[in-house]
Amino acid sequence: MAPFELALPSRRGDVDQALLELDKRDAFDRTVDELIGHTDDNSCTKEVTMGIDNALASVAVTDLHVATAWYAQLFGRAGTTPMTELAEWQFPRGGWLQVYQLPERAGQGSCTLAVSDVAAVIKQLSAMGVDISQRSSDSNVKTVRVTDPDGNHIAFAEAMDSTLAQ
Template sequence: MSVDHVLAVVPVADFEAARAWYERLLGRPADNRPMEDLAEWQVTGSGWVQVFRDEERAGLGLLNLAVDDLDRHVADLAERGVEAGAIRAATKDVRLSTITDPDGNEVTFIGNFRVRY
């Protein structure tokens, strides 16, 4: 099996409020609006974040995004009016900062993340 793209779906109840919040979070408007209640941001070469109206599942999502410079990323978020959680240590020099969207979905930014096999 060959996988061409990975799409992380974040379920929300109030689509327009969530779309605006994710625009601030990701620093730009959606890259694609394929349906009325779906917005997509391409965050890596083949990785996408989708915000989708799904009232039954809203608030149950977990989204992890590895970033190149966690301190700078958290500062950039603050400049866009999005207050990230405190940076905390995990294991193997990995650091985390978690934020909750308006529906209660958790978005965790990961710094110093390296895939180890």
């Protein structure tokens, strides 16, 4: 098909369905525009805030079974598997870490996990044979950065300042 050609639906029912979908999208767009106060020049007249309740971090891995065993040892407990290609761990004060099998993205992720005692984490990581040489500390936070078997970067951070995320 040349760039200027338009593929038309072959049956009347297909045309009606396509028009119905366009009407739904148009109605949705109008509703969103009303909510946020969009104007014709694409500016907004109302302040909009998002009600985010929690956050999930996720990292891609090559082999879910290998990764789940490593993370289970790291966290001292098995994760749950709500889907065959995903394992996850929920943390006591909120938040989750999801590990999912997607080899083409494995090793490209990073996340930071807030801990109350980074020295204890360093001791545990050392016992697991994990490289703990990437450490930093200042008056606000103490961190250790490690990589999982796929190369994803995991930071453990202990906030020394109570105004920082904990």
